[in-house]
Amino acid sequence: MPTIKDVAARAGVSTATVSRVLNGEKVKEATEKKVLAAIKALGYRPNHIARSLKTQKTQTIGFVVPDFGPFFMQVAEVVEDILNSYSYSLIVCNSNENPAREKERVRMLVEKKVDGLLVVPTGDTASHLREIQQQGTPVVLVDRMVKDMQVDCVLVDNVNGAYQAVEHLITLGYRRIGLINGRLEVTTGEERYRGFLRVFEDYNLSVEEGLIRTGDFSTESGYILMKELMGLPDPPPAVFVANYYMTIGAMLAVNEMGIKVPRDLALVGFDDMELTRLANPPLTAVVQPMQEMGEKAAELIYKRIGGDNTGFPQMYRLKPELVIRDSTSPFRKTKNLEVI
Amino acid sequence: MPTIKDVAARAGVSTATVSRVLNGEKVKEATEKKVLAAIKALGYRPNHIARSLKTQKTQTIGFVVPDFGPFFMQVAEVVEDILNSYSYSLIVCNSNENPAREKERVRMLVEKKVDGLLVVPTGDTASHLREIQQQGTPVVLVDRMVKDMQVDCVLVDNVNGAYQAVEHLITLGYRRIGLINGRLEVTTGEERYRGFLRVFEDYNLSVEEGLIRTGDFSTESGYILMKELMGLPDPPPAVFVANYYMTIGAMLAVNEMGIKVPRDLALVGFDDMELTRLANPPLTAVVQPMQEMGEKAAELIYKRIGGDNTGFPQMYRLKPELVIRDSTSPFRKTKNLEVI
């Protein structure tokens, strides 16, 4: 592989000059031509590692997601596209919804000297991230927030999303509404829970605590919890599942149990994927603006890396939207009776 | 950030000695203790960039996938886990099923000086990969192969997979069988097509060319092509969809058109994901060994990076399995009549 020295020799100039044309600084036009010619002739490509060593920048940003499933990968795709267009590259890592592994992956990215970090935190504490931030690496939280840290974040208004879902059910006449939710230590879980409660408060109705279930965001736990709910002596005629993967699990359970939606059970899910549209029946769901989330996250981290700290700590609260499809129909007394 | 010099100074030794303990070379036990103490006291962490510059190794491998969907991401997850356990890290990039973009992503990874490259090729030509290989970077092809290159690869026996699917339909009594397939320039498409044809050959039946459709592996194209097939004057009573995303699209189309599976149409899909199991009815499908694919790919590239070239070019042909669920039932003459 030819180095900058080879180019310099061939063009009859110093390495400094070559470096200058490489970085678009001003040089005499004649010299630039010579250098460019030498670069082309030798097939020279600058060595990013050497450059990074000197400049302390890697033109790379890291993204730690809790899983490689469709939701976060769709966000990652948007982020990658935007960052690529700024000639940054993206390293996506999987924390497996596990705080220890998250710490581990973050450490790895920091050791790789990424210029910035996008993180979907898996726990409620963030000492490891605060540290990194203090060392000067910009950090942007995506989808979830942590309490103990001043940090930029791109979030969805989960309270409002859950609120819309549950209000929809209330409006259809349901009073006994089941909730299948994710871990409360992560803000999405906690906020969706709050949204759920708030509807009851606002409508002056009492919640039936026994219909609330908390799992771990996984398909399995959605499946188990839905079976649990439907196995109750008096199962709820409507259920809100507050997370995409859990929604899949819940649908699977319902299918297996032969429960007919919406006849026997009204179901509201989360996120709009192929599956939710394809389902039989197509699912009423709270859909999150994934595209926008990716865009905001990418633009924000890019801005911070560029040293622009205006508005810190910035918080975006994107609005989710309730899409009404066929899995919810007005309440009928007989609902669920045949299942009991 | 403390450097190796700081550690050396604090421990009262030379940087060479520090480097030696860092790399597990033999030093006197007392010295090692001193160095370790200094490292701990200063919170020193070696700078990977500097190390890479000197050693010409990055402990990183790249993986270019054609999309961030569940199939490849599941493979990527397995690969990541294994490589992590060897303390390598993985950069996953998206070629978007687009040869130009693939070239671009590969170039980026090479400039990042990855130690090895895993690629799911999107075209039938591979000059860009051959070049890289000749420069000494190990390349392993995953899921798909290219004709014009001697290279390690980890593939699935697609001919056999498609064969099983179609044979299953033939056995159930179907003769007119539709095929929705991906691009023939990529080997998976081509091989599955061959498998399809071979069944007819072996059973001495003639294929109806008009029932064969070729798309681009996307959900949309699966959707469109299924609508096309079902819109035919005399639509086939059975269809084999030879790719996961296209399967989703096809199911969507079928659902929308109110076609009942398996009553009106027998459907065999590809890959075993939540969706295929959750579907109504659960889908009969050819399932690929994703876990094994990830394992083989990770182990092979690791071996090559370590300089072990035994068996080059190695080719793994993993066996897919037909899982029979409820979307296929024996042929009845009346099938599809109500749709016409």
Place this chain on the structure above:
DNA sequence: TAAACAGAAGTAAACGATTACATAAAATCA
């Protein structure tokens, strides 16, 4: 015309590790 000043290009010191080679100390041998 000489002094002052740009502008362009060169020199060489970083960046933070690894490692070939040199040297000193310890262990082995006759």
Place this chain on the structure above:
DNA sequence: TGATTTTATGTAATCGTTTACTTCTGTTTA
């Protein structure tokens, strides 16, 4: 014990860039 080998450590070059500083050339100004 002195010569010789082995082992442990230090010295300094190197990886391929960038960049502060210097030097040179040519232009402007008084």
